[in-house]
Amino acid sequence: MPTPRLLLRVRAAVLGAALLSAFAVTAAEPAPAKSAAIELFPDLPVVKGKGFEIKASELERAFMEYRANQAARGQAAIPEAQRREIEDKLLARMIVTRILVSKARPDDKAKGEVAGNKAYADLRQRAGTDESFKRQVESMGMTTESLKSQLIERGVSEEVFSREVKNKIAIPDADVAKYYTDNPARFEQPEKVRISLILKLTVDPSLLRVPNAKLDLPEEKKKANRAEIEKLLARAQMGEDFTKLVLEGSDDPDKKANNGEYTFPRGAMSPEFEQACFALKPNEISGIVVTKLGYQVIKLHEKIPAKKTEFELVKARIREQLQQQEAEKQMPGYFEKLKAEAEVKILRAVPPK
Known part of the structure; x- marks a missing residue:
């Protein structure tokens, strides 16, 4: 299973770091409302790849959710001059999410569904009541149904990344022992x-x-x-x-x-x-x-x-940490490889300078 810190990195790459505290942004869920841009202009693809495309309405919806999330967190309104930059980042993460989900095997989907449902249940529990949970979710431009679907999609993406990258990384026993010896303060329990x-x-x-x-x-x-x-x-x-x-x-x-x-x-x-x-x-x-x-x-x-945790009790966790550090290094190259294999084409017009 993916480790918590690795999941945060994958979520940041796939979903956008600014959205982590407010769940996620993906490109497959129905929007609660359409913007004027969606209503006025043809819904043309902005990205095409093998077996998938992302339409303008999906990108517009992702931006609307991002903007609502920023407002819910008390952030200042997004200047129009920054919109293109934000949309480009959202689009890049939407592309990777689409590709990862398309590569999912049945076991990836099953594990991702379990992880997504657990994440949803944890968020619901932390909210206190159904009413409070619904209000928090809607303040970020989402519905509870779309949130659950997005969390499951996120879980599936993480499982695919772990299977294809992290789980293939072998960490020698000597590296694990050295990390324990070199970092004594990390294993002191207060x-x-x-x-x-x-x-x-x-x-x-x-x-x-x-x-x-x-x-x-x-x-x-x-x-x-x-x-x-x-x-x-x-x-x-x-x-x-x-x-x-x-x-x-x-x-x-x-x-x-x-x-x-x-x-x-x-x-x-x-x-x-x-x-x-x-x-x-x-x-x-x-x-x-x-x-x-x-x-x-x-x-x-x-x-x-207070005491120092024995090596035998933490060696598996150290191995996971070192494995995830190496996976993080490989992440950018892996995502570029995915996009090349999917023959991704960006169809958005380049704005004038």
Whole structure:
């Protein structure tokens, strides 16, 4: 399977780095609305290759999605003078995506569908609610249906790249051992805490990824949540089962999956939350900790000392990393080879200088 960092590089090459945080741009999904340009001019091909073509409407739609994504992220409007440059980059990535998908075998398609569906489910879960998810997707000029299709297409593209390039790269054992020896700091694990927590929100989680949104809940709701967590804390201090209290009263959307339990390393938490966690002794319960998300009560299960990860536990990951570094070097040449084999012809007029 492709490694996470490699997937990001492939996605950047295939889909456009500026779109990664807002999912992807491809050329095969129906648009939610047509622009004036699509309505007024003939829908002629802008690219032709063996077995495929990309029409002007598809490029126009990709640009519209890109522009909507930029706006959703609070970016300034795209100057008209930059449009051609952006369209050229989008078109280049659309071409590679089309070719990669056309080379997919049944197993590539099956794995890509699994990866795409998982990516879709993860995005949906992070959004909090169906309503919030739909709003975020539509703010970027997409629909949830087209998003899922694009994520699956992206997954298929990644599988083809891994099969044809990454998986053919062999890394000698000596190179793996040398990397471990030469980079000791990379394998130091910081001290960690394993905790359970009860969360009562003071912000609307459905708006966390909406630019410039007013996150704070109404004061009445904040006061009600403060009163609720005070009651939950009192019950915890009286000896009630902490996991039961988590499941009963926490606003954490993941509580059913993990019973409110998390393991955090130093440096990965907000200062006030980290300080409270590391100040506790095992089985001790904190007071109410106030963070940007809301009110939290923490129970410490254990502190895990800092240590260096043993070579045997990381050698497979090191090999993957070295393999992916070499695959990244080969990526530009591979994509040029794909376009040459597909006899790609760009039919767009060259703008006057």
